[in-house]
Amino acid sequence: MPIRTYEGAACVVTGAAAGIGRALADALVARGARVVLADIDGAGLERAAAELGAPSRRTDVSRPEELVALARFAEDQVGTVDLLCNNAGVGRYAGYDHLTPRDWQWMMDVNFWGIHHGITAFLPGMRRTGNGHILNTVSLQGLFVFPASAAYAASKYAALALTEALDLELREEGGTIGITAFCPGPVATDIATSGDRRSERYGSVQASGSDPIGEATLRMLGSVPLMPAAVAADAALAAVERGEFWAFSHPDLLDPVRARSSAIEAAAARSLASPNITHPTGR
Numbered sequence: 001m002p003i004r005t006y007e008g009a010a011c012v013v014t015g016a017a018a019g020i021g022r023a024l025a026d027a028l029v030a031r032g033a034r035v036v037l038a039d040i041d042g043a044g045l046e047r048a049a050a051e052l053g054a055p056s057r058r059t060d061v062s063r064p065e066e067l068v069a070l071a072r073f074a075e076d077q078v079g080t081v082d083l084l085c086n087n088a089g090v091g092r093y094a095g096y097d098h099l100t101p102r103d104w105q106w107m108m109d110v111n112f113w114g115i116h117h118g119i120t121a122f123l124p125g126m127r128r129t130g131n132g133h134i135l136n137t138v139s140l141q142g143l144f145v146f147p148a149s150a151a152y153a154a155s156k157y158a159a160l161a162l163t164e165a166l167d168l169e170l171r172e173e174g175g176t177i178g179i180t181a182f183c184p185g186p187v188a189t190d191i192a193t194s195g196d197r198r199s200e201r202y203g204s205v206q207a208s209g210s211d212p213i214g215e216a217t218l219r220m221l222g223s224v225p226l227m228p229a230a231v232a233a234d235a236a237l238a239a240v241e242r243g244e245f246w247a248f249s250h251p252d253l254l255d256p257v258r259a260r261s262s263a264i265e266a267a268a269a270r271s272l273a274s275p276n277i278t279h280p281t282g283r
Contacts, residue, residue, distance in 0.1 A: 003083060003133050003240055006031035010078035012070065013037055014061050014118060015088030017044030019189030020137060023233035024085050025052060031237075034078040038070050039088070041197050060199060061088045061114030062106075067121035080125045080132075083240065086118040087137040090194035092205060093148040093221070095213035104151045106202040111155035116162060126177050133178040135240055135247075136163045140185045144256035148217035167245055178243055182236040185250030188226040 003009060011028050015021035017039035028035045029052050037052070038059035039045040049056035055077040059066045074081055090110045092103055115136050126132030141149055142156035163181045170177050195205035232249040239247030248254070271277060 006033040006083075006237070009033045009082040010074070010080060011035045011083040011085065012074050012081050012122065013085040013087055014059060014070075014114070015039055015137075016056070017041040017048050019191065020184060020187060020229050020232055020236075021085070021087040022048055023229035024087060024135075024236065025054065026230065027233045027237055028083075029054065033083075036070075036074040036077055036081075040199070061086075061117060062109035062199065064113075064117040064120065067114075067117040071121040071125065074122075075125065080129050081122055082131065083133050083135065084118055084122045084126075085135045085137070086115045087135070088114050089137060089139075089191060090198070091152045091191045092195060093152065093214055093217050095148055095211045096150050098208050098211045098214055099151050100203075100206060100208075102202045103205070104154075106198060107151045107155040108158070109202075111152070112158040112162070115159050119162075119166065123177070130176045133180070133240055134166075135180045135182055135236060137182045137184065137236070138163065140183050140248075140250065140253060142181070142183055143254070144260055146217060146220075148211075148214040164245075178240070180236070180240050180245060180247050182239070182247040182249075184227075184232050184236075184248075185253045186221070186224045186226050187232045187249060188229055 006028055011033045013021050013025045013028070013035060016025045016037035018041070021039065025035050025037055025048065035052070035054045037045060037049050037054050037056040039048075040058065040060050042058045045056050045058055055073075057070050057073045059070050061067060071081070088110060090107060092099070092107065094103070119134060123134070136159060138160045139156040141153040142160035145153040160181055163179060167179045170179060198205065227249055235249045236247045
């Protein structure tokens with residue numbers, strides 16, 4: 001269900017200390033919502049909470065028990081949550097051979113499992129009231145890839161698949177609970193330094209010799225103009241208000257998605273025409 005007004009709405013934002021998460025929190029508070037902030041960055045979270053006058057709880061979204069605790073805390077502070085913003089995210093761009101198993105685990109645990117843990121913790125409360133909305137911050141990299149993005153994009157593809165599948169199930173349940181996949185493009189955030197806040201169990205980010213592919217990607221990303229996080233957050237919240245599944249900050253950057261779809265269709269047509277394949281449809 002779309003959120004018709006944010007005035008008085010009970011909201012939770014993860015990754016709220018900076019970037020898009022902080023911008024979402026700012027926008028929600030400005031609209032009259034009652035917001036609970038969460039982030040793994042304790043110092044940044046304290047600053048955001050003090051500036052917004054909002055309750056906060058330090059949370060590592062990769063740990064399911066911490067999301068359960070956050071849900072209880074939020075209910076104590078603002079009541080049953082109307083809007084969950086699963087926004088926490090991390091990333092590292094490096095050539096495939098330069099990504100360690102811990103890099104993969106870190107990105108999957110935060111970007112995919114963090115969203116899953118948030119849904120598992122908060123969706124039961126929404127089902128009890130028969131109302132609510134979930135905003136999952138995915139990425140344009142949940143729709144297409146470029147070199148040095150294997151682990152990051154894999155985590156985002158997985159997060160988008162989860163979101164799409166849950167959307168279908170929620171519609172089957174009657175559609176009173178909505179879900180939005182927010183796919184931002186290049187936005188001014190601190191994700192490039194997310195490794196500085198990486199949990200100790202993943203170890204520190206380790207450079208492993210020359211990585212020309214990763215370096216080229218980082219140069220490319222460094223040359224791209226960044227959208228202010230506040231503009232991106234407004235785009236996401238507008239989509240939630242409209243009850244839409246898709247939300248984009250950069251709808252002008254979807255050409256790679258169209259090219260990928262065209263390539264899939266062309267390959268499917270060649271497969272369909274192949275004399276070596278028997279098609280159940282008889283075509």
